[in-house]
Every structure is written in C-alpha cells, then in structure tokens.
Amino acid sequence: MSEDMQQIFADADCLHPADAVEREISRMAAEINAAFGQLNPLVYCVMKGGLIFAGKILPLLNFPMQLGYIHATRYRDATTGKELDWKVPPSEDMTDRHVVLLDDILDEGATLKVIVEYCKAEGAARVYSAVLVDKKHDRKCDPNMQCDFVGLQVVDRYLFGYGMDYKGYWRNAPGIYAVKGL
Numbered sequence: 001m002s003e004d005m006q007q008i009f010a011d012a013d014c015l016h017p018a019d020a021v022e023r024e025i026s027r028m029a030a031e032i033n034a035a036f037g038q039l040n041p042l043v044y045c046v047m048k049g050g051l052i053f054a055g056k057i058l059p060l061l062n063f064p065m066q067l068g069y070i071h072a073t074r075y076r077d078a079t080t081g082k083e084l085d086w087k088v089p090p091s092e093d094m095t096d097r098h099v100v101l102l103d104d105i106l107d108e109g110a111t112l113k114v115i116v117e118y119c120k121a122e123g124a125a126r127v128y129s130a131v132l133v134d135k136k137h138d139r140k141c142d143p144n145m146q147c148d149f150v151g152l153q154v155v156d157r158y159l160f161g162y163g164m165d166y167k168g169y170w171r172n173a174p175g176i177y178a179v180k181g182l
Helices: 002-011 018-036 050-060 110-121
Strands: 013-017 042-047 066-073 085-088 098-106 126-135 149-154 175-178
Touching: 013 018, 013 149, 018 050, 018 098, 018 126, 018 149, 018 175, 042 050, 042 110, 050 098, 050 126, 066 110, 098 110, 110 126, 149 175
Parallel strands: 042 066, 042 098, 098 126, 126 149
Antiparallel strands: 013 175, 066 085
C-alpha cells in the first residue's frame, strides 16, 4: 500500500504550499483572537482531520480557553461518507458557553452540522466553526451552511494534507494537495 500512496503524492497537484497555508492560519488566528478575547470559550478539535490545524492555530490564540476534542466520522478512511459515527463525544459541560469547533474542511458539511446541532442541544450559548478549507461546490447538506472562520477556499477536488486524508494516508502532507483525476 505504501508504494501506491507514494505514487498518489507524486502525482498530486499542490493547490496551496505549506507557507501559504501557514499564512492563512495566522490570519485566522488574528480574527479569532479579536472575536474571543473576553468570551472564555470552550474550544474543540474535531478529530482526526482537525488535529494538524488545531495544533498549528492553538499556540497563536492569545486568550484563556478550555480545550477538548470530539471524534466523529463519516468516512472511516474511505473516500465517501456514511452516517455519523461518534467515536468520542464531547465530555465538557457546554451550558451557556461559547463553543469553537476547529476542523479541517467544510465539504458537504454533514458531519459539522450534526456536531453544531449537538452542541446547541447541550446548551451552548453559541457555536462557532473554524475550518482550514472550504470546498466550493453546490452539494452542501444545507445550502446556507457557512463557517464563521475560513482559511482557504478550494476547488471541488479530492484533497489531502494538513489533516485531510486520502484513504487514511497523507494527513501529514506539507500543503493542500488534490488527488490527480479526482
């Protein structure tokens, strides 16, 4: 399998190199700092995809916060999604808290929508979403779905890198890449 994955990377198109991604993360951090300085938010990393993005942006945030993680998936290392599977639901009390979700991508938005609705049902005062990538297409589960903080707008291709994977591989790729032909 690793030889196949090496070829996937070799053939992929680099849409955004690491330095461009890092600039966007810094820009997003400045926006989030301005918005949450006095709100004492509860910040969640949405696993697995949000791990690298969260690891990059959290040290740039200059306000007190509590940090947790959520592990919810629809893909299970496949290239198409199914029903949501909660691996690790939120464990912190969200009642009257401002909740910030850090995730890798807004694609169709089904996973993020369920997580947002869950947080609201648990009593969050407000739920904000921050994604590294927003994929531009007309297949969003809710046509009005938008994130509060967005790094990069990308074309409608199968992406990997900076937390996004291709069949469970290349979350660690040093940039945002698109699989050749997908």
